[in-house]
Amino acid sequence: MFNPTPISFPPSSPVRLGYPPAESLTAKLAYAELHTLQAVKYIKPEEFLETYLQGYYDHFTQWSPEEISFVSDIQQVNRSEDMYTGDAPLLRLLNQISKRIFESRGHREALIFRSADQLKVFNPFTGRDFSPDLVALWEHPQGQDFPQIDYTQDFPIPPTWCAFAAVGEAKTGGNGKNQLGVYLKNHLQLHPELNAVLGLGVNKTDYALCYHDADVIDRSVFNWKQPGPLYAFIKKLYTRPFRDTSMHLIAPQNPDLAWVIKVGNHIYISQAPRSLAGPGQRRFTTPAIEIDTGVRVFIKDIWWNVERAFLEGLLFEQAHREWALPGLMVVDSHGFVLDENRERLTTAGPDRGRHKMRLVTKDIGRPLETVRSLRQFLCVMYDACVVQRNLYRKCRILHRDISDSNIMVAPAGDEYHKRCEGTGSHVEVKFVNQVLQKDGKEPDPAPECMVIDLGNGADLKIARKNDELTDRTGTPKFIARSVSSGELLESDDYSSENVSLPSPPEIRDYVHRMHTTEYQRDIPPTPNSTAQPEAKFAHQLFHDAESTFWVIVWTLVRSTSGNREEKRHTKEYKEFYHTMCRHYPQPGEEDDRASVLRKSLKYWTSLLHPGLKKMAPMLRGMIFYVWPEWGRSQALNPEHVHEALMRLLLVEIIKLDSNDIVLDIGARSAPLASLCTLPLRQFWFPLN
Template structure:
């Protein structure tokens, strides 16, 4: 029976659900399992011992403050702030500030425990959400935050009083005695946001306090761990988040604006790098930036990953194999990969429980635009042909299997840096434009990136020391759920047995096809079925009978095959064409067809008994689900579905490994050739996709702008946040005023539901997981700007609001066509052609021996202690 547990050489499946959009979501559903269980060894593993701790704990004033908080009966942020800042003064010494035209400076008057470190300070923050989370999360308010004392002082000069996430060093959550158990979970969610926003910190500490006691937490890519609850009379330890010395915050005139980062890669420092992607906390937490160097035509993307020490295949090694004869067209160009060190010979390593992660950096010399930026439907299908061709090259020439083809791992309009090593091999991939036009060495229309889950199938390679030769990585589930193949999702052989033959090429392009692929070794370019075969085989009644009621046998015989990656390309096509919308054409008479089938994709989860996407493969009404202008691609979708649907493992003899690639490429080539001959093409809207009314998840409070990882969600305006901050008298006055108008509730004074749809009626665009794709800066701006065009979410049968209603109920900013939110988006991307009610969009085993935990790092770094 197939072993589905995580073993040393496995690669995990990506998260099935969209990432958490709010702090509350993360607290309730996304905290690592067991992370809130008290760890009795926390102090010995995660805290530093210091000779002066005994003197600190004996400080009379400190003890008095602690006991006073213990005896308190209500929430008192000021008391906690006073307690923690008193500790800081004892540790760092008393300090004074000098404000002048020059940047704020600080003098340490008294040197005590930690004289070489810039002092820290704590500040009450319960009314403000920290700003500039890289994924756009705009909810959650840590009760107190910790930052450098100089920054805390500068915060008083900022009119908004909002501390950016990239300046936060720690988060503190205060609870009353009655709900003290909820504090650790809430604090853990804040630490996750801190991990994502502080690439220069390896981990972050947090504190949950109540009159009953306090708990210390540590969060990093390896997970989250929580201490036992300490009494306020106990010694208060020193906390120190370790830093990555190679990453520093870029200098700026305004530290409270979105951050850019300086990255030292050893032989060069890339300045002012802009974040384009950040992964989820407590995983490998991929972090991708684009360099803003002096050479704009030489793009550099830097990808940092906390790689699991148990991972069998390293991404950099896969690229080395792939590009051993120079940079292969169709993939990202790579300079090098290395382990990030905090000192010579000492890689940055984090360990929690049985998980150990090593920080790894990949420097790429390619950037591109997301697949959703394809400008027309013909170019899209050309790109899909080329992705299949690139994958064929990986498998046939390099014995590599990608195992994670998805929208996020495909880019278009890619650019390479100058000076990359050209491909010198004899068997260069041949892409579709070379077949159609005869132009030699034509560039690919799309590129396949991200080798995180790639597997090396070369049995002749030298095995690494300690590598388990009996492990079979092709039997593990890995990939992105929306695009993962059905067999990989279930981890077993399927039962589908409705086979179709290998499609034939159009007579007018057969000769071109055979000519450009004359040296192909897959034995598939010239293949054709006879009258009795399908893809060269026959249905085996013996296998069909053996598999029918034997799940264990189907699971035992399953392993990841090249055809499963080809099926992932099919699901990429399905998602794209269903949401594709022609440019300048918002009228959509087939929206009902989309609504009927979209939930089958959106609700697909890995681990369920049945794959909800199965029904799409038997669908024979594709033109009714696509936009009317794209109905001509319906026959191609039906043909592709027929090829992808069957379980080809039921044939005897088994088809060649690349048979499904061949079938899909022939179908695409036939139709693209026909469309070009007929001048049949449709320009696409690359900003706003078709919308669908069903939500993929419960919506929470909204964020301010589009998240950079591509998760698109919507939510209500934060009207209640105003009510929470009002005084009692002011709130009562507002309620009385509404009552005079004939209403006693804030809800009843709103227009009828025929004008303002409820949250369940809102239409939101597709939620696509974009991994570390190398996007241009302009793409990020376009994605952010897309939130502005999600205004048309009311059903078409609802009446439009009158001008007087808009003026009465809408935000004045929404009625001003010249208004533009200060997000760095160019004016040309701000769309407000008519008065609309603004809707905001948001996103939000067997273990190796533990590697050594990072010791104290170089003096002069910004340590966080309390």
């Protein structure tokens, strides 16, 4: 890897649709999603061959007599399963081609196509299983000859996507392109060491070849008079294409998946890896151990879109330049992943639209679920606000993806806080340990949190063709409402009239310690004097504050304190819980989360577990200030929403100093979803 060089910055991308994560979708809904997204794209046969099978489309222009017989049998089947069971003409054809290629090149392993329609292939990252009609497996022959295949016997196939070289689907009616598309997504998700995978779709009249990477699912169709493309497909598989040679899968059939990863001169082995499917933001993340030293690190691989303006590693570098910014993760190495020719690994399309990047850090935070007291949680949220504000003040960088996974508890041990020594004079917004210190010598920052992931970050100092940060970024549950819809909220419904910055008497003796210079108490004017008709939507700092609010609410609502038992869940809790779970941003549509929010104390009390009802006044105070559309009030201090949240958090932190309570995050039972709370998309999505 090497550090990336500066690049030109294109305009922001437009707001795009949001859809549920794969783990929330049944098989039919997964196929339907690809149909709705039109994710499987048809491209011309010559373009497919030139782009993805270049150099492998050669002299096989005619079927052999035996192959002609297999093709004829395929064209005459009555049921799709007759292609790969019984006489299995499709499997015989594919394995005959594989045999010819094996014998012509002297390969050590043979590629065997087998039926898998009775197999449930499990994806450990989504918890879902699927049954592709056929799969290609690598098998070691006995001696030098291609293995003999008994098509009357079932062959034990490992039920893991990691064991397959390719997958396929057969149909007598329709083309099954979305079904195969879902299989390809699962296949590539379980192969982060591959840049792409190939697939095969077959019906009686033609066959289709598919290619899937972080950018596309491309498909092209060929008739049965064209043997060349099918030969090229299998020849390409024999080369074991699209490999990232810096990664190797250990024991593909082992349920405990692990990869060996080489970064420069360091070799790591993954622990509890996670992989996110494409197309789109394909990524692989894992804690890892350096084999030689035992040092623990965290590794993140992404496929960076060349249309994106900012590089995550460079944003982290800038944030820590001259002095380390307390509370923000430090990156130890980052850069583009290179192939054996020292060229960047890219997607294979004509525009090479995505490049593989890798980031390594020794900062390993702890998830919010490790918090065991209410006071600690509130301190973590307070300090997360501090980090966002100091990042903005120092570098004019916005995070743009505040979530319950990107706000972590500070790492265990002294090293994390040791690097904060001597930074107190640089930090303008003070951490909670500094604010609570009695007047006298100010302590060094001791952040309770660690903020991670600047993958969606934005540097506001960069001159761009389009100054408006209009792309929809964030995690669906926590994304700010106007960012979710891609436009300003209606001024009549989200007015700031009669809304002022909280000034609770409980923090009167602490406010002066919250900043290097006391915060200027801007009292927001009414919309009549601040409304700017020309104001347009753009991602601003207060949107990250709203995301922090959603993290606070979502965490507290799902948590318990003391006795976990509840006689029954309130209607308000049920509605809020399922509305949050099913929220997927849609451009131009009102945020459905707003429909379940109220400003009454009774409402916020009804949301919380009985042991946490004391938090209702704080949440009510927060929604009063978060509710307005602040994008129409350009004259305000950019940090004013963060300031409001911090003041309300500080009130409760002070109260809990001598009366803390246990907090069990995520321990509250999930309410059952009634029919009326299920997403409508489950009923009207097309299923073909």
